[in-house]
Amino acid sequence: ESEVRPTARDDLKLLVLTVASDKTDGYKRFIDSANLNGLKTKVLGLDKPWQGGNMKSVGGGYKLNLYLEALEPYKKHVDLVVLLTDAYDVVLLANSSIILKKFTEFDASIVVSTERSCWPDKNLVDRYPIVDLDGYRFINSGGVIGYASQLYKLLSEKTIKDLGDDQLHLTNLYLNTDLREKLKIKLDSYASLFQSLYLAEDDVRLRLVNKSYILENIHFNTHPAVVHGNGLSKLTLNSYTNYIPNKWSPEIGCNTCQDNTINLSAYKKDDYPTVLISVFVDKPTPFFDEFLEKIENIDYPKSRLFLSITTLVDYHKDHVKKFISRVGDKYNATFVFHKTTDENIHARHFTFSLCSSKLCDYLFYIESEAHLDNPQTLKTLIEDNKKIIAPMLTRPFKAWSNFWGALSKDGFYARSFDYMDIVNYNKTGIWNVPYICSVYLMKGTILENKYTRPSYKEDNLDYDMAFSKSLREKGVFMYIDNQYTFGHLIDSETFDITLKNPEVFQLFDNRYDWEQRYIHPDYMENFNPDNKPAEPCPDVFWFPIVTEQFCREFIEIMENFGKWSDGSNNDPRLDTGYEAVPTRDIHMRQVGLQSVWLEFLKLFVSPLQERVYHGYYSDGPPQTLMNFVVKYNPLGQASLRPHHDSSTYTINIALNSPGKDYHGGGCHFLRYKCKVTDMKVGWMLMHPGRLTHYHEGLEVTNGTRYIMISFVDP
Ligand SMILES: O=C(O)CCC(=O)C(=O)O
Ligand SMILES: [Fe+2]
Structure with a gap:
């Protein structure tokens, strides 16, 4: 038997041995990395029950025993180097020639990976040799490389029970000085081959080299070939493996998203996978009708969809009822559940069993704050082909989203190095992340298997935190896709359902949705340089500004409030207590809409004013003297006598329709002998307030006319 000479040799071959009982996401990632690097790999224990005890605590002797058994046939080979490594939380970053070169540079027969913590027996610290330059001093059993013959000798030196601790076992073998010298065992203290990430997160960086990322140990200036998310560093590894090996680069973007x-x-169409769309309404949510409309608009054969809506609050019951009676028949089946908030976890788990009983291929979970503006979302997520994946949604104009890039030590939100780039679409792809919420697509297969089925109940965590935690613990990777824009998130925080038509009050908190619902679809046309604004009378301009729905909801708010002024000259709402030209009206202040209205003027009215009366700017938000809704009818006040407004300019928005809701009415500009009577709902008149535009409100002969007036000054 020839003695092994540990020098660089070009006849050496490399075999990778690993142990995995299940083809978890981590396992697949490991195999992909081995294949990418052309490494010959043998997996031990696959699809056999794990014999090494609870993976969370000690165990792993089973692993060493499988290695020993696998090394037996090679025990006399002198040209074979074997790399023993964990699989679920390991990624390989180099090919065999690089690995063998690094190995032979050690001038050792066996090299063991290292870490900063002495585990599981802290008392052994002093028995470890001192390591210079703050190198990693202690053994990590997740990675060992050596000549097959020497590895065989090492592992047959002493038996270990399947339930024994592999790390402790290897440590004791190494701390046996005689054996260490005899077998020429060395530690990889400077991460030449192996990088364990736990307690070493600050030592490593991704670095762009030749247009793709490599992992660099900046502490030792090395480029490890094997990276191990040991201990609490699994999520760090997950984050790195969004980029390496060869996963994402600035030049190409996502390399593997199409795999x-x-x-x-x-x-x-008839063969499309079946999907249970499971909607959860946990709280009163603004813009819920639009939410349901977007559910209805999901582009997918409805015969292949089951729709379940679970409400935990009464507020939306009627919306749901109306929706289901309108569209329910189109779906394969629909289910409506009204539950209490206490039942929220159980109700969620129940939809898992609903999916299983209907044999659905997917469960598409959607909370009422998640607006899927893109009807292709469901199809896109199915095509991504992940066990669980969320479309990235954000709150418009905010950094708030439905995923976290990293976790803090206590399991809450932490900002990852790439979070803002992902949220802002500077980096697009499919990202392995530690927390997702609000909307996600799950394969039915993960719900059927208790080893992968997520749970909404963990410790005393909120259901969403529990959900992601359970998946992290089960080793199921969660992904977020931001390759397209899919939609946005609603903010329900300030939604006050004691108000009439509370969405009108949501301009500050949900501006995007507010605009979608309330701003006239032709509003932007007002700024088209090819269009001249309508000018029905001299210097009186006319713009589409709000939707019919806005006008309807606005009138309802006023009528619900009901305290119209009496139309007399005495007006306690005014500082002076006197109104020369009184109308029967309600002020914005009275219905709590003053600040919303000023914001509306700033955002949507000022820009129009600047377009027609050039060179006049509101310095900051427009100042107004009065903002009110006027109600004309023959029984109350039918007309308004000629007057000047106390404004620089006035806006006058028609809230309902002449000829339909009332007869007569309109605005007469006496100096120009010009009347505007064909008011259009949601259109706004804008005219100078004083001097030139002496005007009157024409008589309403029938029905009720409502207008919204603001006196802007300046
Ligand atoms: O009825 C109209 O359109 C004009 C109303 C008006 O001038 C006012 O309220 O100051
Ligand atoms: Fe007026």
């Missing part, structure tokens, strides 16, 4: 995808367009 293993499904092409739904190759399916006949």
